[in-house]
Structures are given as C-alpha cells and as structure tokens.
Amino acid sequence: DPKIIQKPKYLVAVTGSEKILICEQYLGHNAMYWYRQSAKKPLEFMFSYSYQKLMDNQTASSRFQPQSSKKNHLDLQITALKPDDSATYFCASSTGVSNERLFFGHGTKLSVL
Amino acid sequence: QQKVQQSPESLSVPEGGMASLNCTSSDRNFQYFWWYRQHSGEGPKALMSIFSDGDKKEGRFTAHLNKASLHVSLHIRDSQPSDSALYFCAASNTGYQNFYFGKGTSLTVIP
Numbered sequence: 001d002p003k004i005i006q007k008p009k010y011l012v013a014v015t016g017s018e019k020i021l022i023c024e025q026y027l028g029h030n031a032m033y034w035y036r037q038s039a040k041k042p043l044e045f046m047f048s049y050s051y052q053k054l055m056d057n058q059t060a061s062s063r064f065q066p067q068s069s070k071k072n073h074l075d076l077q078i079t080a081l082k083p084d085d086s087a088t089y090f091c092a093s094s095t096g097v098s099n100e101r102l103f104f105g106h107g108t109k110l111s112v113l
Numbered sequence: 114q115q116k117v118q119q120s121p122e123s124l125s126v127p128e129g130g131m132a133s134l135n136c137t138s139s140d141r142n143f144q145y146f147w148w149y150r151q152h153s154g155e156g157p158k159a160l161m162s163i164f165s166d167g168d169k170k171e172g173r174f175t176a177h178l179n180k181a182s183l184h185v186s187l188h189i190r191d192s193q194p195s196d197s198a199l200y201f202c203a204a205s206n207t208g209y210q211n212f213y214f215g216k217g218t219s220l221t222v223i224p
Binding site for chain 2: 004031033035042043044045048050055056058090092094096098099100101102103104105106107
C-alpha cells in the first residue's frame with residue numbers, strides 16, 4: 001500500500017486556471033515537502049514544512065501556495081497557471097531529523113495547455 | 114548555479130557488469146549525500162547515504178565520498194535489468210532537511 005498518496009495522478013488545466021494538488025502521508029512523519037520535476041530542470045525543491053509550519057520556501061512565485069490542514073497533509077495550490085508550470089509535482093516526507101532520507105509519493109503530472 | 118552536478122547523463126552497461134556514477138557538489142556547505150533511484154512512472158526512492166570520507170557498501174551498491182573534493186560516486190556491481198532507472202545524487206547542508214538534487218544519470222542495463 002502506498003504510504004504517501006498524491007491525487008490526482010494526472011491533471012490537465014488551461015492557462016490562467018487554478019488547481020490544487022493533494023498529498024497525504026501515512027508514515028507518521030513530521031516533515032513534508034514539495035518538489036517539482038520537469039524536462040528542463042532537475043528535481044527542484046519547492047517547500048518544506050515541519051509540524052505544519054513553513055520551514056523553507058525556494059519558490060519565487062506566490063502563485064504556489066502550500067496548505068497544511070493536518071499534520072499528515074500538505075496540499076499545493078497553484079493559481080494563474082502557465083504552460084511553464086507543466087511538470088510532475090512530487091510530495092515527500094521525512095522524520096524531520098536533519099539529513100534523513102526523503103520518502104516520495106508517485107507524483108502528480110500536471111499539463112497546462 | 115546548480116549546486117549538484119552529475120555525470121554521465123546516460124550510461125549503458127551489460128547485465129552483470131559494473132556501473133559507475135559520479136556526483137560533485139559546487140557548494141562546500143553541502144557535505145551530506147544521498148543516492149536516489151527513480152523508475153519510470155514512480156517517485157524517487159532512497160538507495161543509500163554517505164556522510165563520511167571513504168567507502169560505504171550496501172549489497173551490490175558501493176558509495177564513495179571524498180569530502181576534500183566534494184566528489185561522491187556510486188558503483189553498482191553485477192548490474193541487473195531491474196537496475197535500469199534514473200539515479201539522482203542529492204546533497205544537503207548541516208542541520209537542514211532540504212535536499213538539492215542533480216539532473217540525474219539514466220542507467221540502462223542491457224540483458
């Protein structure tokens with residue numbers, strides 16, 4: 001059974017629209033993250049949360065907003081979508097101990113037309 | 114500038130052969146390394162970490178770290194077709210939870 005659930009697996013959106021990517025983890029972890037993977041760039045760190053608090057934000061655009069309603073949830077809201085936002089978005093989690101491994105979900109592949 | 118560089122971009126080895134992957138950090142603060150593997154359609158999965166100088170062996174996988182040059186390598190002996198995947202090197206700073214990933218090496222093991 002997958003321990004990190006991302007929904008949906010595939011998502012098609014039109015330019016200018018808004019979407020929410022869902023992530024839930026059942027590993028009992030305290031830290032959660034969002035990464036983005038596109039053809040042009042390596043796996044790119046976006047956000048990290050620890051105990052539902054934002055720890056680090058490496059995303060330049062305010063169009064990307066993480067939302068944590070519960071300790072094991074970290075959703076990603078993306079507004080005013082652009083074709084350049086097309087990528088696979090991975091949610092990850094860890095125990096929160098420094099330098100510990102990340103556990104990744106299967107990703108949400110977003111295509112913006 | 115990208116903090117983590119990997120080489121080669123792609124690599125093909127015969128089944129049973131040795132695969133060698135390289136990674137270098139351009140930031141001296143990033144001294145904690147992990148190797149991840151990603152099969153098509155899945156998320157990356159951690160293989161092994163290396164934080165100290167020297168070699169670390171886990172089964173068919175051996176990682177080597179040279180902190181002076183910030184170079185880390187991964188060697189896969191007796192490569193299997195199931196090892197065909199994208200391999201990422203990830204580096205982090207002391208006390209940080211965030212990892213910076215390289216662009217990856219695509220490994221193909223030819224039966």
